[in-house]
Amino acid sequence: MSFSIAVSGASGYAGGEVLRLLAGHPDVEIGAVTAHSSAGERLGTLQPHLVPLADRLISDTTAENLVGHDVVVLALPHGASGALAAQLGEDTLVIDAAADHRLESSHAWESFYGSAHQGTWPYGLPELPGQRELLVGARRIAVAGCYPTTVLLGLAPAFAAGLVEPEDVVVVAATGTSGAGRATKPHLLGSEVMGGMSPYGVGGVHRHTPEIEQGLSRASGEQVRVSFTPTLAPMPRGILATSTARLAPGASAQSLREAYAAQYDDERFVHLLPEGQWPTTKQVVGSNHLMLQLAVDERAGRLVVCSAADNLTKGTAGGAVQSMNLALGLPEAAGLGQLGVSP
Incomplete structure (x- = not known):
């Protein structure tokens, strides 16, 4: 049919x-x-x-x-x-x-x-x-929005497993210019974008913030607050998000990796990379795949997740x-x- x-x-x-x-x-x-x-x-x-x-x-x-x-x-x-x-x-x-x-x-x-x-x-x-x-x-x-897709798939398994705290979640993500749509905008001209990066939507005002918080709160079962800062990168498409959250008592690199493997090992389009390999936007251009990797910052007591996806795909x-x-x-x-x- x-x-x-x-x-x-x-x-x-x-x-x-x-x-x-x-x-x-x-x-x-x-x-x-x-x-x-x-x-x-x-x-x-x-x-x-x-x-x-x-x-x-x-x-x-x-x-x-x-x-x-x-x-x-x-x-x-x-x-x-x-x-x-x-x-x-x-x-x-x-x-x-x-x-x-x-x-x-x-x-x-x-x-x-x-x-x-x-x-x-x-x-x-x-x-x-x-x-x-x-x-x-x-x-x-x-x-789902492009930033929320990349951030939620990066952090949701940790929240669902109760391995991170709902406060003090920080996300910094870079995206290509296609995320702003096709309308002509002076600050998106090639001569303005190429060779540099710039922040925008700073201070918790980006419209994807409540969508990210909504998805993480669903996964956690309690209210999650997120500090989200997007940046514009000199590339046409792609998102690379670096998301961090404070570790819950008893959480470890091993328990986190096991939680992510349990969530994503059977998924067709979301991939936890082998240890030591980190995602890049180049890996996912034009595809429906998302690549991610995680690490534990022992000194700061935080989970760090890097996730990459094509914002348009x-x-x-x-x-x-x-x-x-x-x-x-x-x-x-x-x-x-x-x-x-x-x-």
């Missing part, structure tokens, strides 16, 4: 990445590709790498152009998904790649996003404890396709066989 799928935001980085993965999916048929300002243009003009889809005309992103598909992926700016999703029937699987339906707390949403909360959907990060079962048969899915489009497969009863890895690119 083939499922028809429409992709909104097809002219952007996230929408283009969704289409790249779907073009190799054995069980879907790509239907409408939509956007707003680029409606009427050939998809190949904006996404020339999507050769099989290059002659498709981009339609306007309206409910009328999206209805009638088995699956609709909304790769839209934050705040734009809720009203559109409300016009799509409950028999349609709607996958929101934006943040509109990720948070459980309306207060957190309103504080960080400044608009009315649109409700909470099942969270599209299957490797989190207990999450995969919630996605099977779901009709609405909120794909595992951090967005890959998470969408993986969650879609679970919701539709397809093999979870369908359409996600791409490995990283080297050099």
Whole structure:
């Protein structure tokens, strides 16, 4: 059986990445590709790498152009998904790649996003404890954010096993420029970015902070507070997160490694690297894989986890396709066989 799928935001980085993965999916048929300002243009003009889809005309992103598909992926700016999703029937699987339906707390949403909360959907990060079962048969899915994907998969096993403390969690993560979307921004010009790194969203104001705290609190069973500082790196895609947390009494390097192995040894896309090997963004470019490594800083009494993922693939489009497969009863890895690119 083939499922028809429409992709909104097809002219952007996230929408283009969704289409790249779907073009190799054995069980879907790509239907409408939509956007707003680029409606009427050939998809190949904006996404020339999507050769099989290059002659498709981009339609306007309206409910009328999206209805009638088995699956609709909304790769839209934050705040734009809720009203559109409300016009799509409950028999349609709607996958929101934006943040509109990720948070459980309306207060957190309103504080960080400044608009009315649109409700909470099942969270599209299957490797989190207990999450995969919630996605099977779901009709609405909120794909995890790129930073939260990389940080949560890096820290969740330690919290779930009670091996770290919920206070004093610190995350510093670097991402490529594609994380800011495709719109032209002066500070993202090549001449501004190349050859240097810069922080942004400093002081606990980045919008992914409450999503990270929500996921770690679920894993821990108690409230977790996170100090999160993102940085911009001179690369087009990828995230490298360094996450640290204070060790709980009795925790050791051995018990932590055993907890991570128990969580991830049977996972297809999350990999605890052999001791002494550290993740790099280069290992995961273009793939749905996440690499991680851990160490214990005995002097500081802290767990240190380094995790690397492609922000557009595992951090967005890959998470969408993986969650879609679970919701539709397809093999979870369908359409996600791409490995990283080297050099």
